[in-house]
Amino acid sequence: MLPRALLAKFVLKPSTVVSPFQFNQQRALHSRNKKALEFIAKGWNALKEVDRVIDYSDPKHSGIVSLLRTAKENFELALEADNTNTHARYWLSRLHMKYPVPGANKAVGAALLVEAAEMGDPEAQYALGCHLRVENDYVQSDQQAFYYLEKAVDQLHPGALYLLGAVYLTGDCVKKDIASALWCFHRASEKGHAGAAIAYGSLLLKGVEVPESVIKFSLTRGAAAHRRGRNKGALAIDPVEMAREKFQIAAKAGCELGFKWLARLEEEEKRALTEEH
Missing domain, CATH: 1.25.40.10 (Tetratricopeptide repeat domain)
Structure with a gap:
């Protein structure tokens, strides 16, 4: 085995001097x-x-x-x-x-x-x-x-995320995977994709269960999620509030469906309050 001192001679050390040729290359x-x-x-x-x-x-x-x-x-x-x-x-x-x-x-x-x-x-x-x-x-x-x-x-191209989410949702040419579809829709909606936001919000209102990985990601973005009562390690979401956040994203992008869904949620809330009283 070569002595350490001799071996060190063959190891290139990072140079602190920038040659004029290297500088000219970078500038060009x-x-x-x-x-x-x-x-x-x-x-x-x-x-x-x-x-x-x-x-x-x-x-x-x-x-x-x-x-x-x-x-x-x-x-x-x-x-x-x-x-x-x-x-x-x-x-x-x-x-x-x-x-x-x-x-x-x-x-x-x-x-x-x-x-x-x-x-x-x-x-x-x-x-x-x-x-x-x-x-x-x-x-x-x-x-x-x-x-x-x-x-x-x-x-994280928003259009690709949305399309891949649709592929997973329908099972077209891949195995149907709702969890993967939701993840794609969620990430696309975070990028401002109106179609993905509508898809995600409507799936939430249909009662589709959101995977924990998406809920954890939502927590870092300030979404409508909270800890479950006794089990502090478990996570849950308020589906209506999260759906509202998604429809707001769509509305902000100018999507008419976003405004319609928001109006529908508001009507449902007013109806629920009326029935309570």
């Missing part, structure tokens, strides 16, 4: 990232304006075509500035696959979407999972869709 990387983000912001703003007017205009209108070209050019420039940027890939893929941009190519869009998903972009993973579930009929599409949805769920 930061500069590329910043430039790419600027291009993405310009492209996204142009696309947002298209979304605002396209339903009420001719898609071939010169103003819309000009905006789409601006978006495409900026997303392409973002990739030229930083080829590792997953957001630029995702938005460029979306442009090719969804919008009537001149030179649009769905094959190119699909390739970009797969690349962005494989590189870890949660929006791309969610979008790819949805495309595989809806637009493909071959045998393994459901399994592949589930794979990408789980990847997005790992990054």
Whole structure:
């Protein structure tokens, strides 16, 4: 065995000196990232304006075509500035696959979407999972869709959480698992997803039992949960109050169902008070 003193000579020690070359590399990387983000912001703003007017205009209108070209050019420039940027890939893929941009190519869009998903972009993973579930009929599409949805769920993408919750709730291509569905709906609602909040709240009012793991998580968020009487280690929830919290999340997001459920709860409470008296 080598003596400790001799072995230590071969072990690299962390250097406290930053070489000019390393500093220049970091500065160049930061500069590329910043430039790419600027291009993405310009492209996204142009696309947002298209979304605002396209339903009420001719898609071939010169103003819309000009905006789409601006978006495409900026997303392409973002990739030229930083080829590792997953957001630029995702938005460029979306442009090719969804919008009537001149030179649009769905094959190119699909390739970009797969690349962005494989590189870890949660929006791309969610979008790819949805495309595989809806637009493909071959045998393994459901399994592949589930794979990408789980990847997005790992990054707590609200849309993916909601969709995976629906899959667990219905038992579509996976074993039916109400507890997992509730967990997905709860986490998605915490991210502001209106559909997940409605689903979670309505399941509570139907009497579905909430798993203890979700109740513990709710306690850290200040949800309507409390300790059971004698057994201080056990947890319980007030289903009506927790449902109300979820419907409030949906209402805050502008969901009409959220307002309707809140009004219904209020009516039920007034009726109960009237009957008591």
